[in-house]
Amino acid sequence: MPLSDDRVARWSRQLIVPGFGEGAQERLLSARVRVVGVDAVASAALVALVQAGVGRIWLDDPESVGPADLAGWLFPPSAVGTPRTDAARAALAPLSAFISVDAYPMGGVPGAALVCAPSVAQALAAAEAARRAGIPHVVVEPDGDSGAVISVPPGAPCYACARSASGAGRPPQAGVAALAALAALELVQLIATPAAIPGRRIDLVRGVATSRPTARLAGCACAGAQPAES
Incomplete structure (x- = not known):
């Protein structure tokens, strides 16, 4: 279905990006994305997903807003103690009238996922x-102001193959917003232009990003998946 005039106007700058176009925007608007973890780390990514035009965002986080979450882009001090999903919905609603943001529904079937979980497990x-x-x-691995983003298109080496085996594990800081925004951009590309990017790991250290293809570990369960084109 062609984009309506008001949607074309809303995303006019995005639509003129070379290689993007209306088809890509329509795929974004039709997408259902599960976001696992809605703390300060996810804040910038959630803003980016809404502004890019991801049609339905499902928030999966049972916790309440804590003082550490105020370092992100979403939660005001008054939100401390309220459920993260409710506070995030209230903050994201004014950003686009065309996007639906809800708590992850029991039995929901997402078409993509952004993982900002607070623990490795x-x-x-x-x-x-x-x-x-x-x-x-896409999985976000924060480490202070730095960290990594692991992109996993269908059939690519899985997160277990590509995750950090060891790391400093420093608590996320405000600068991690750059990492979260990068993760959102990766997911937008995976949804809007399927097969445009391979499985890869992007490390962000002191503002400098380096990318490398992910590799499958011997014996991993993901070896039975259809290999992604790289």
């Missing part, structure tokens, strides 16, 4: 669920 579980569902997903 939760990130591995969410990424594995996305892999088994055959949907593109």
